[in-house]
Amino acid sequence: MMARKFSEREKEIIRERLVEAGKECFGVYGLKKTSIEQLTKAAGIAQGTFYLFYPSKEELYFELLELEEEKVRRQLLEETEETGVMTKERFVRFLRKSLSVMGENPFFRQLYEEEVMEQLVRKLPPEKLAAHFDKDADVALPFIRRWQEEGWLTSHKPEIIVSLIRSLILLTMQKWLIGEDVYDETMELFIELMADGLMTK
Missing domain, CATH: 1.10.10.60 (Homeodomain-like)
Incomplete structure (x- = not known):
């Protein structure tokens, strides 16, 4: 037929x-x-x-993941559109927004919580994955690079700064281990310390 x-x-x-x-x-x-x-x-x-x-459900998932990443980029961009001097307060807002939009997104949570990336690597064509990562798959990377070029962030490798942000997001999934009574204050202190350590001015 x-x-x-x-x-x-x-x-x-x-x-x-x-x-x-x-x-x-x-x-x-x-x-x-x-x-x-x-x-x-x-x-x-x-x-x-x-x-x-x-060709597979992984192809559909991957397409959706890329759509979600673009949506997150737009959301984070809203937090960076303010012109003028980058301040600690603005950077703290960016970190809070990153935690919110990435930590609450089911697609990003699955990448961190499950062996989804391993399954995608097994099922997707290598050239598709390579093209994806060449486009700066980490949604925060373009912003970090720009702020370094403008002189507001330290000269650490951009990928390491993104890794710090990713580590912070991972903590949002361990709320019960951290302790719900101290979680909010703990995360705020992490954000404040990161901003202090990464800002040059």
């Missing part, structure tokens, strides 16, 4: 449905526990149709 041919408009609608289904299913169940059947059922299409658009 020949696969049905879809018009360009139908393809656009199906892709939009799959993207929404992916956001819903991956957000709730994660990459490992989400099946093609769940995705196609949520999108209202046949399982065979899925493969006309994506």
Whole structure:
């Protein structure tokens, strides 16, 4: 039996449905526990149709991850649009915003909490992953580099500063270990110390 041919408009609608289904299913169940059947059922299409658009569920997940990264970049950009001198207060706001938008995002949480990256590396074409990381996959990296060029941040490797921010985000997932009664003050102190240590002025 020949696969049905879809018009360009139908393809656009199906892709939009799959993207929404992916956001819903991956957000709730994660990459490992989400099946093609769940995705196609949520999108209202046949399982065979899925493969006309994506070779695997990992390809869909990866596309969504890139969309989420772009959304986070825009959110962080809002925190950096203020012109003039970079102050400690502005940098602290940036760190708080980074924690909020990345720590609460289910896609980023899964990358940190589960073996999702390992699964993506196994399933995705190496050239796709390489192209992704060449685009500065770490959403904070472009901002760090810019502030270093402007002379507001120390000359540590930008990747190390991003790693500090990533480490801070990891702490948001250990609230119960830190202790809920001291968590908020602990995180605020971490942010203050990071700002003091990284600002040059």
